[in-house]
Amino acid sequence: MNDMTIVIRSLRVRLLTSSMTVAMVAIAVALLLVIMSMREAASQAFRRGTGNVHLLVCADASPLVGVLNGMFYANAPANPIAWTKAEEIRASFPWQWAIPTQLGDSFQGSPVMATRSSFLSQFEPVVGQPFTFAAGRAFTSDFEVVAGSQAAKEHGLSAGDEIVFTHGSGASRAGGHEHADHPYSVVGILNPTGSAHDRALFTSLESSWIIHAEERREAQSTEPEGEEPHEHHEGEHDHAHVDVDDLTDADKLITGILLRLPTRPGSDASASIASQFDRLRRDTAITVAQPAQQIGRLMSIVGDVDWLFLAMGVVVLVSSAISIMLAMIASMELRRRQVAVLRVLGASAWRVFALTVTESTLIGLVGSFLGATIALGGCELASAILADRIGIMVAGTIDLRSMAMVTLGAVLLSSLAGITPAIKSYRTSVARHLRPIA
Amino acid sequence: MIVAAIDISSTSLGVSLSGVRFAYRRGFALFVPSLEVQPGEQILLAGASGSGKSTLLHLIAGIEDPSHGEIRIAGTNFLALRGAKRDTFRGRHIGMIFQTFNLLQGFSALENVMLALMLGGFDSSDQRSRAESTLTRLGIEDSHAPVENLSVGQQQRVAVARAVAGNPCVVLADEPTASLDPANARKAIELIKDAARTAGAALIVTSHDPSLIGAFDRVLDIGPLIATERAR
Structure with a gap:
């Protein structure tokens, strides 16, 4: 007691x-x-996801929206950038790397990023922590896809699976149509990075361009001149085959360019970021963002x-x-x-x-x-x-x-x-x- | 036998009051010129309801302070003790039994008794054995039962056990039979008297029941001790 x-x-x-x-x-x-x-x-x-990118070029209404869409997959960017503009930007400065990206398709709600394979080797979602593979490898040819860790887990994906993308972002999947003619092979699964990229899937730009070029050409061939293109339904396509060589500049649309300036070894900063940011901002056709700064904002x-x-x-x-x-x-x-x-x-x-x-x-x-x-x-x-x-x-x-x-x-x-x-x-x-x- | 006051010796080890005066708010005062209760002695404070019997017990227990006078318990000038010292002294030397028992709900019979021993300053090693032996002696078989689950008679036994377990100098019982029928009242009084006698304690019981007069060594009629303030 x-x-x-x-x-x-x-x-x-x-x-x-x-x-x-x-x-x-x-x-x-x-x-x-x-x-x-x-x-x-x-x-x-938020600070993790921007990784070692110095500048993001997009055509969104504001830099912040561009970063949220382009790096955190908030929505599919509404406005594309022409490939010629991308080439112009790439050639305008000796970037350490310039990686084009295109967002717009999805797989069962998970965003699909069409990009170069250098995205998986040179872009680091967290500075000093590049992507690593839990299984398989990076995509090396068309219609191959690499799944982020969470996307793979959520959809039960493993190397060797075949999947079909949907046109539109996750939010619009109910109204989007499937690119059923072009199944993708899962060739790799990424390890978790603790960033938004874990819930995305990655494939080549050419694959995406081919699919959309075929659909655009099919639509053009079936719609009477002057009428709005009608919504496609399964089994309704006239199959127009497009190869990489057939792609025109009009087909090669992207939604963003990730840019990194040369830096000294062991350093993530570059003295030229501000000047290059100001130079690119003068181009009214594009929106330029410093991702780290936008996240701070x-x-x-x-x-x-x-x-x-x-x-x-x-x-x-x-x-x-x-x-x-x-x-x-x-x-x-x-x-x-x-x-x-x-x-x-x-x-x-x-x-x-x-x-x-x-x-x-x-x-x-x-x-x-x-x-x-x-x-x-x-x-x-x-x-x-x-x-x-x-x-x-x-x-x-x-x-x-x-x-x-x-x-x-x-x-x-x-x-x-x-x-x-x-x-x-x-x-x-x-x-x-x-x-x-x- | 009605005794108004008894002269005392200040060296007595029982209870002694001398020149104790307590003023009520409504203009009345209780005045006890002298009262001594020897160890082992058992007295009845008789008087009508509201005559000041409980007040006198509270004064002896040190939970009310008189305006004048001296109260000694076991030879100690109890009123000179202040704060925690007085409380601890009360816990050690005075046992109290109430009309409605005032057992602590949520505690078992054993815990109620052990709690009193703890607050009385008994060693933790001693608490359980003393509590168990006292409860057994008083006929409580299931000492681990919560007190609210016990019968009224059993609750009264626990209340008595709580008052005598620490072998106090004096046991004060305030109208312990007020809510009992005559037969049970007699049994309860015998129980309290036996327990106090076994503990070697003086016993002071208040009651307005005249049938209890013959059961005590002495009876003090409290009526003559209370008067208007002016009269004193």
């Missing part, structure tokens, strides 16, 4: 109220931890909303502390009788004060522990939702500093919440509360 036994019994006598207050603290702690974790993880995840835009969420979490935590206080005050009549008995049996006023504060602290401790446990599960869930909905790969973990800060804060608030009931306990008139209840 010790003082903790008294506290635990007191909580057990008011089991429903105690459970409810513990649940409130747990929810508040979990909410705050998930918000803090996601806030940091989302920021890191995005973080500052969402930062205010971020703080609002954080503030809401703190408010919920304070509310839970107030609920502890109210619950303890509400049970004061029963508690006063208990206090009076304890006093008669030899407990000092300070001892019953300490017992009451210990009770509220224990609620905070148990609530914090449960909240932290719930938060770990919540982070996993939130990271899965973020990956699924907007393609941001975030680690579902909570750093120890945040966890210590929030749980200690919750315990401290719970202790403070116990002070008012403890003062009431301290001041309880023993003689009055020992009398029989009328």
